Amino acid sequence: xSLTGNWSYPTAIRFGPGRVAEIGDACAAAGISRPLxxxxxxLAEMEITxxxxxxxxxxxxxxxxxxxxxxxxxxxxxxxxxxxFRDGGYDGVIAFGGGSGLDLGKTLAFMAGQTRxxxxxxxxxxxxxxxxxxTIAPIVAVPTTAGTGSEVGRAxxxxxxxxxxxxxxxxxxxxxAVVICDPELTVGLPRAVTAGTGLDAFAHCVEAYSxxxxxxxxQGIALEGMRLVKEFLPRAYADGSDIEARAQLMSAAxxxxxxxxxxxxxxxxxxxxxxxxxxxxxxxxxxxFMPTVLDFNAAAIRxxxxxAAAYLGLDGGFDGFRAFVAAFNDSLGIPRTLTALGVEAPxxxxxxxxxxxxxxxxxxxxxxxxEAVRGLYRSVL
Numbered sequence: 255x256s257l258t259g260n261w262s263y264p265t266a267i268r269f270g271p272g273r274v275a276e277i278g279d280a281c282a283a284a285g286i287s288r289p290l291x292x293x294x295x296x297l298a299e300m301e302i303t304x305x306x307x308x309x310x311x312x313x314x315x316x317x318x319x320x321x322x323x324x325x326x327x328x329x330x331x332x333x334x335x336x337x338x339f340r341d342g343g344y345d346g347v348i349a350f351g352g353g354s355g356l357d358l359g360k361t362l363a364f365m366a367g368q369t370r371x372x373x374x375x376x377x378x379x380x381x382x383x384x385x386x387x388x389t390i391a392p393i394v395a396v397p398t399t400a401g402t403g404s405e406v407g408r409a410x411x412x413x414x415x416x417x418x419x420x421x422x423x424x425x426x427x428x429x430x431a432v433v434i435c436d437p438e439l440t441v442g443l444p445r446a447v448t449a450g451t452g453l454d455a456f457a458h459c460v461e462a463y464s465x466x467x468x469x470x471x472x473q474g475i476a477l478e479g480m481r482l483v484k485e486f487l488p489r490a491y492a493d494g495s496d497i498e499a500r501a502q503l504m505s506a507a508x509x510x511x512x513x514x515x516x517x518x519x520x521x522x523x524x525x526x527x528x529x530x531x532x533x534x535x536x537x538x539x540x541x542x543f544m545p546t547v548l549d550f551n552a553a554a555i556r557x558x559x560x561x562a563a564a565y566l567g568l569d570g571g572f573d574g575f576r577a578f579v580a581a582f583n584d585s586l587g588i589p590r591t592l593t594a595l596g597v598e599a600p601x602x603x604x605x606x607x608x609x610x611x612x613x614x615x616x617x618x619x620x621x622x623x624x625e626a627v628r629g630l631y632r633s634v635l
Contacts, residue, residue, distance in 0.1 A: 257437070257501040264406050264512055267433045269505070271497055274306065274396060274436040277348070278313025284392040284431035286346030289315055290339055292359035293351040294323040302398060302439050306350060318342060320362075323351075326420070326529050326536070327358040328413040332372060335362040339391075346392040349430065352451065353402035353411070353536060356395055360428045361410035363391040377409055377424035377613055385425050395430035398439045400490075400503035401451025401537050403458060403511025405433045413530050419608050420526040435508065437500035445491055446538075449586035452487040452503055454537025456480060457521050457544055458510030460579075463562060464555045465517030465617040472516035479509035481566055484582070491586055517617025520547045524630055527608035532597045541588045542595055545580045546633045550626065552576075554619035592634050602631055 258270030266283065268276055281289055291310065297303050298321035307317045320338050323331050339347075339362055349359025365372055367389025374384055395405035404410070409424040443451070459479035462472055482502045489499035524547070525539040548555075552572065560571035568574045589595045606627045609615065615622045 257498065265429050265431065265433060267406070267435055267508070269435040271436060271438045271501070273434050274439060275309060276434060277306065277309050277394070277396070278315065280394050280432040280434055281313070281315055281346065281348070284346060284394050286392050286394065287315070288344050289318070289346045289348045289394070290342060290344040291319040291348045291350055292323065292335060292362060293319065293321050293355040294325065295321055296325070297321070297351045297355060297398065300442070302442070303350070306396070310348070318344065323354050323358045325354055326413050326533055327354045327411075328415050329372060330415055331358055332361055332365065332412060336366055339366045344391075346394070349393055349395045349405070350398065352397070352399035353404050356397060356402065356404035357410035357412065360393055360395070360404065360430070361412055361423050363393045364410070364423070364425055364428050366391050372412065372423060373414065373421060375423050375425060377422040382425045387425070387427055390425065390427045393428070393430040394432045394434070396434045396436070396439070397504065397507070399443060399447065399451040400440055400500065400507040401454035403455060403507040403509070405430060405435070406508045407511045411526070418530050418604070419611070420530045422613060435504050437497055437504045440500045440504065441495055441497070443494060445494070446587065448490050448494065449487070449588065450535045450538035450541065451507070452483055452490065452537070453541040453583070453586065453588065455503065455507040455510040456483040456487070457537070457540040458514045458518070459483070459506070460544065461519040461521055461617065462510070462513035462516045463558065464519055464551055464619055466554070466619045467517045467617060469516035472513040475509045476513035476516070477562060477565060479506045479513060480562065482506035482509070484566055488585065518614035519618035520550065520615060520622055520630065523609045523612040523615035523618065523622060524627070526612050526614065527605045528592065528597060528600070530608070531605065532600070534595055534597065538588060539595065541583050542590070542592060542634055543630070545576065545583070546630055548576050548579060550630060551618065551620050600631070600635070602628060605631055
């Protein structure tokens with residue numbers, strides 16, 4: 255089976271092994287001649303980044319890079335990136351990396367021409383209409399993990415360092431003009447990152463499938479995304495060079511991000527504050543919360559997960575799916591508690607308040623009350 259294709263949904267996607275070599279053509283298609291490559295500190299010194307800079311140089315795009323990006327990108331990272339972008343006279347962004355590099359790169363392209371503060375564009379109501387859309391720089395996205403799916407998303411998650419909250423910044427034009435999904439870029443990922451990012455994609459699909467909002471296209475995409483992670487994440491975890499598994503997970507990551515247009519839920523509402531306060535890996539934190547949130551939502555989602563379990567080849571309907579998730583986490587080395595994840599002395603009052611404010615909670619099939627949120631946190635400590 256060929257693992258190469260050109261897709262136009264939800265944007266122009268060049269999918270397949272080795273296709274990062276098309277970065278010059280991709281930038282031309284996006285109208286970019288002088289890009290700034292945005293990535294995170296950890297990726298900056300890796301061979302795949304050196305290769306990308308070589309490809310950029312050979313294509314006449316220069317070798318400009320901004321890598322002052324934290325694992326959970328912040329407003330400080332964004333301010334520094336905007337200054338670098340404006341000072342360098344760049345005309346577009348190559349967002350390169352996992353969720354942190356992709357989110358910061360997309361938000362930079364969005365904010366480089368704005369005059370209002372970034373928090374004026376939080377994903378609340380129609381706040382995105384406040385932006386001057388004509389000043390948004392074009393984006394080419396190149397993911398190097400298979401998890402967040404941010405390469406096909408219209409938002410970026412940025413931490414407010416004053417309030418220690420993760421905020422979702424949204425605008426339709428934050429959707430990259432061109433995406434290159436090259437599974438070869440994910441071959442060198444450590445096993446823990448492979449697991450955490452793969453389970454992030456799985457969480458996106460699970461929450462989208464659980465959401466009560468009406469979006470049958472996303473519902474179908476979420477279901478198949480779950481199947482791909484179930485089948486191929488163990489293979490990639492066992493053998494990082496399994497290019498078929500890497501490709502299928504990269505597809506699942508994009509599918510999860512498309513699917514969650516239908517909504518997210520309590521997993522993300524609870525996870526975002528933990529990441530902001532304790533700097534935990536986002537996908538791994540999602541995985542820790544997933545069994546508990548499934549239990550919390552059981553009455554509202556049992557029927558639909560009875561159907562999902564059958565499609566996924568799992569016996570026992572919802573209960574079989576819940577048991578699978580717990581065993582799946584264990585098989586991939588995911589801690590069962592926040593304490594085991596390294597979260598020490600959490601401020602439950604602050605976490606609870608932030609979770610209740612998080613817009614992801616609006617997609618949960620069971621209402622999140624203060625008592626429910628406090629109980630969910632306590633159950634994973």
